[in-house]
Amino acid sequence: MGKCKLRQFIFVFGVIFSFACSQAPIHKQDSKQGKPLTIAVASNFYLTAKLLLATHPYYQNVKLVSGSSGTLYAQAKNGAPFDVYLAANSYFPQQLYKDGLSNKPVDYAQGKLVLYPVATGKSLEEILKQSNRIAIANPDIAPYGMAAKQILERNLVDNTKLVFANNVSQAFQFVDTGNVDTAFLAQSLLYHAHQQSKRAQYSQYLLLPLDTYNPIMQQATIMLNSNKQALAQDFLEYLVSKEVQEGIANMGYLAVNQKLDDNK
Amino acid sequence: MNLPDFTALLLTFKLALITVVVLLVLGIPFAWVISRYKGALKPFIEAVIALPLVLPPTVLGFYLLIAFSPNSTLGSLWITMVGDQFVFNFAGILIGSIIYSTPFVLQPLIAAFEQQGEQTLQTTKTLGIPLFKGVLIFLLPSIKPAIITAATLGFAHTLGEFGLILMIGGNIPGETQVVSIALFNYVEMLDYESAHMLAGTLLLISFITLSLLYKFNKHNFRIGRFPVSSGNSKTGRYEK
Numbered sequence: 001m002g003k004c005k006l007r008q009f010i011f012v013f014g015v016i017f018s019f020a021c022s023q024a025p026i027h028k029q030d031s032k033q034g035k036p037l038t039i040a041v042a043s044n045f046y047l048t049a050k051l052l053l054a055t056h057p058y059y060q061n062v063k064l065v066s067g068s069s070g071t072l073y074a075q076a077k078n079g080a081p082f083d084v085y086l087a088a089n090s091y092f093p094q095q096l097y098k099d100g101l102s103n104k105p106v107d108y109a110q111g112k113l114v115l116y117p118v119a120t121g122k123s124l125e126e127i128l129k130q131s132n133r134i135a136i137a138n139p140d141i142a143p144y145g146m147a148a149k150q151i152l153e154r155n156l157v158d159n160t161k162l163v164f165a166n167n168v169s170q171a172f173q174f175v176d177t178g179n180v181d182t183a184f185l186a187q188s189l190l191y192h193a194h195q196q197s198k199r200a201q202y203s204q205y206l207l208l209p210l211d212t213y214n215p216i217m218q219q220a221t222i223m224l225n226s227n228k229q230a231l232a233q234d235f236l237e238y239l240v241s242k243e244v245q246e247g248i249a250n251m252g253y254l255a256v257n258q259k260l261d262d263n264k
Numbered sequence: 265m266n267l268p269d270f271t272a273l274l275l276t277f278k279l280a281l282i283t284v285v286v287l288l289v290l291g292i293p294f295a296w297v298i299s300r301y302k303g304a305l306k307p308f309i310e311a312v313i314a315l316p317l318v319l320p321p322t323v324l325g326f327y328l329l330i331a332f333s334p335n336s337t338l339g340s341l342w343i344t345m346v347g348d349q350f351v352f353n354f355a356g357i358l359i360g361s362i363i364y365s366t367p368f369v370l371q372p373l374i375a376a377f378e379q380q381g382e383q384t385l386q387t388t389k390t391l392g393i394p395l396f397k398g399v400l401i402f403l404l405p406s407i408k409p410a411i412i413t414a415a416t417l418g419f420a421h422t423l424g425e426f427g428l429i430l431m432i433g434g435n436i437p438g439e440t441q442v443v444s445i446a447l448f449n450y451v452e453m454l455d456y457e458s459a460h461m462l463a464g465t466l467l468l469i470s471f472i473t474l475s476l477l478y479k480f481n482k483h484n485f486r487i488g489r490f491p492v493s494s495g496n497s498k499t500g501r502y503e504k
Binding site: 068070071073074095133135138140141163164165166170173174177178179 | 349436451
């Protein structure tokens, strides 16, 4: 009896398994320029990088590895096969440079901090006073969280109101699911949320003045152990080119050559 | 070890302890009922019990975040009942841990009841002992090793819980910042020294606790050897 049942089970499982396998998509592995670049990118810049690469014929095969800047740093330091590292701050790339593992880092974007959601006409002080729960990215590990903390401290916000998300994406989840009233986010995140859903609510935010927090300078660096130095250098030049910088200025970042008072 | 680490350790053990106590109090009667039940729905009930093993903890956390949002029915009901929001406080991560550790506690219990329940009850019945008394005095002591295994698994599993609490905790020291979260923060901050210290302490304390448990539970089914409920029910009485 048991044997018969077991056979039946194996048969059913086998059928399901082979069906699942036959449905799996077949990935095309062809790449016209030999092996593609592997780029480790901080999660806040991931969607932007994806958009940038998708519009560029040369870089369509680039492999993007997304994660928090700290995780990617730890991976890069321990020999992960990254060619380029795009961080969400300047601290981690500078650290890699100091460790003697990468080239000199360059600025490639500047982050813009926003408060969300904010109905038109409301001020920062009003919103902070009215909110019961405010989500910020963890200031110890996330650059946008550190910036948010500076603003909160200046406005003497009660610390018990604060909820610490792992990163701005999680702060967004907290506010988007209605679990907190307000969150400090990256403008780029709301840009992508708006692009994907086309919901008007994602454009109801308050852009915080750039002189109220330390600049969130995102830096990129080329790993020394990469065997595609020239290709990586080309990519970095493309990233800081006028064309790309104008593009990311529309996606919630500040182009790196822009001045402080150009903030719109 | 600094004070925040100590707070996180204490919170973690508190969470694991309460989770296990709640799961045992609710789980033992429930496992008993399930082991006696022989209806058509049994495989489905067992599957539901095993489901938290399948879903990645972060995904489970994300759904809790949605389900208990103050805008949702469940979330507003929770606020009326408890007076506070579900997420970002201890009660929230406790419920999360209970769901997350359910299979680890229930499966050894169900398996033990299925193995020993019938026989023990037959014996007590022949002796004319009432059912309730038979369960309490004879059956429960006879499955003591399984209860200890269930408690140990639930406890250890909750100690290492990470993804779920990362999603619904909000990283509040003393309230939701458990050791795994504190550890993760250290690693992200590149403070590897503190991370090693905390990880070492957690491992050491857990090792001592588990060793003691196993020492006092001589006839245990050890981790990895406890009968998995689905397999057990297939070969057990349920097919008769």
